[in-house]
Amino acid sequence: MTLDRCLHRHRADNFQTIPECIYRIEEIIGEALIFYEADVLDAAALCRIFKEHEIDCVIHFVGLKCVGESWDIPLQYYQTNIGGTMTLLEAMKQHGVHNLVFSSSCTVYGDPQYLPVDEAHPTGACTNPYGRSKHINELILKDFYAANKDWNIVMLRYFNPVGAHTSGKIGEDPQGVPNNLMPYVAQVAVGRRSHLNIFGDDYDTHDGTGVRDYIHVVDLGKGHVAAIKALENSCGCKVYNLGTGHGYSVLDVVAEFRRTSGRDVAYRITERRDGDVAATYSCPSAAARELGWTAVHGLSDMCAHMWKFQSLNPTGYRSPSVANGHTPVTDGETVTDDAEALTVTDARRRECTRRQASAAARLPRQPIETTGESVTNDDGARKGGRPLLTTAHRTSAYGAK
Numbered sequence: 338m339t340l341d342r343c344l345h346r347h348r349a350d351n352f353q354t355i356p357e358c359i360y361r362i363e364e365i366i367g368e369a370l371i372f373y374e375a376d377v378l379d380a381a382a383l384c385r386i387f388k389e390h391e392i393d394c395v396i397h398f399v400g401l402k403c404v405g406e407s408w409d410i411p412l413q414y415y416q417t418n419i420g421g422t423m424t425l426l427e428a429m430k431q432h433g434v435h436n437l438v439f440s441s442s443c444t445v446y447g448d449p450q451y452l453p454v455d456e457a458h459p460t461g462a463c464t465n466p467y468g469r470s471k472h473i474n475e476l477i478l479k480d481f482y483a484a485n486k487d488w489n490i491v492m493l494r495y496f497n498p499v500g501a502h503t504s505g506k507i508g509e510d511p512q513g514v515p516n517n518l519m520p521y522v523a524q525v526a527v528g529r530r531s532h533l534n535i536f537g538d539d540y541d542t543h544d545g546t547g548v549r550d551y552i553h554v555v556d557l558g559k560g561h562v563a564a565i566k567a568l569e570n571s572c573g574c575k576v577y578n579l580g581t582g583h584g585y586s587v588l589d590v591v592a593e594f595r596r597t598s599g600r601d602v603a604y605r606i607t608e609r610r611d612g613d614v615a616a617t618y619s620c621p622s623a624a625a626r627e628l629g630w631t632a633v634h635g636l637s638d639m640c641a642h643m644w645k646f647q648s649l650n651p652t653g654y655r656s657p658s659v660a661n662g663h664t665p666v667t668d669g670e671t672v673t674d675d676a677e678a679l680t681v682t683d684a685r686r687r688e689c690t691r692r693q694a695s696a697a698a699r700l701p702r703q704p705i706e707t708t709g710e711s712v713t714n715d716d717g718a719r720k721g722g723r724p725l726l727t728t729a730h731r732t733s734a735y736g737a738k
């Protein structure tokens with residue numbers, strides 16, 4: 338597994354959060370992972386990884402992903418999100434790896450012309466540089482496939498991923514003030530923030546607040562497993578929505594979070610946020626029909642699992658881990674809040690490095706079979722076979738929408 342630092346390449350001090358997450362994934366799946374700290378724009382580093390492992394499929398998650406930030410630093414967005422894809426494609430090509438799953442986004446649809454949005458909906462009228470970078474990536478991949486018909490490429494258009502693993506060990510841990518609704522709500526509920534600002538209540542929706550298609554991250558993960566199976570069946574170049582098909586407003590989310598957490602979520606209505614659309618939700622039937630994938634978790638699970646992660650880890654991966662049943666090494670430093678964000682310590686990183694070295698020594702050099710049975714279930718219990726996340730040969734990146 339390659340963890341790309343692109344999300345953090347402009348904030349190198351935050352990078353250290355990643356090993357804690359990996360450490361917890363290892364605890365859930367009961368096996369050690371291999372990851373590389375590398376920049377997706379570093380062609381030599383990518384080539385080294387392809388040389389060191391027999392890879393037959395890549396999931397390309399890498400990208401900068403904040404709509405607002407993309408207005409401030411558009412060149413970094415284009416460089417990382419588009420340049421990264423080009424560098425990766427070159428490396429894959431050089432090493433004969435022709436199967437790719439790409440993380441796209443419903444943002445490519447822009448302000449929907451009709452609802453629910455299906456894959457035939459026009460794309461490209463994006464409302465920000467981040468969205469355009471995703472759309473350009475899709476165009477590049479389609480052109481690339483037209484010239485390389487022996488490849489298989491699946492582009493997954495995520496709607497709004499939320500929730501967390503049911504163990505409460507891994508979940509979303511935004512650095513600084515959360516940009517997205519659900520982590521913000523969770524931080525209000527846990528007492529880290531005083532109130533939520535709701536960006537507008539005068540949209541043409543059932544209660545005036547924005548409507549989105551929230552999808553549980555576990556369902557999203559399973560969508561990738563389904564996509565990998567399609568690659569294995571030589572699917573060619575395909576695009577699928579990954580959503581539930583249901584739209585919920587901001588106030589719906591607040592109400593459900595209050596119900597599942599038993600906590601208050603104070604809010605204030607403020608101005609609309611630039612670039613927000615009133616409503617978007619998916620038609621997910623193509624993924625159901627062709628990939629055999631359907632989201633099973635509803636809003637209640639999304640809120641409950643998000644709350645479990647947040648309440649067990651009030652300051653994210655910097656929290657003493659109740660969920661893990663142990664307290665992470667802190668080298669004597671105090672965990673407080675974002676401003677003093679302490680991340681994973683040297684001791685923890687040394688531990689990760691040791692585990693990865695030992696995992697590397699154990700890994701076979703031939704491809705590992707991937708089957709539906711090889712994925713962990715929501716509780717992290719093994720269903721048999723080798724968990725997908727441990728297939729170091731297959732997975733390329735981490736950290737984006």
Ligand SMILES: O=c1ccn([C@@H]2O[C@H](COP(=O)(O)OP(=O)(O)O[C@H]3O[C@H](CO)[C@H](O)[C@H](O)[C@H]3O)[C@@H](O)[C@H]2O)c(=O)[nH]1
Nearest residue numbers: 402442443444516517518519521534535536547548587613
């Ligand atoms: O503090 C907040 C945060 C969000 N919202 C509202 O909550 C809804 C969801 O907002 P998010 O920021 O959680 O998600 P977006 O739909 O704006 O953005 C997401 O979907 C986009 C595609 O439409 C991109 O993929 C983007 O990366 C991803 O974060 C919107 O109506 C937004 O106005 C608030 O009211 N207050």
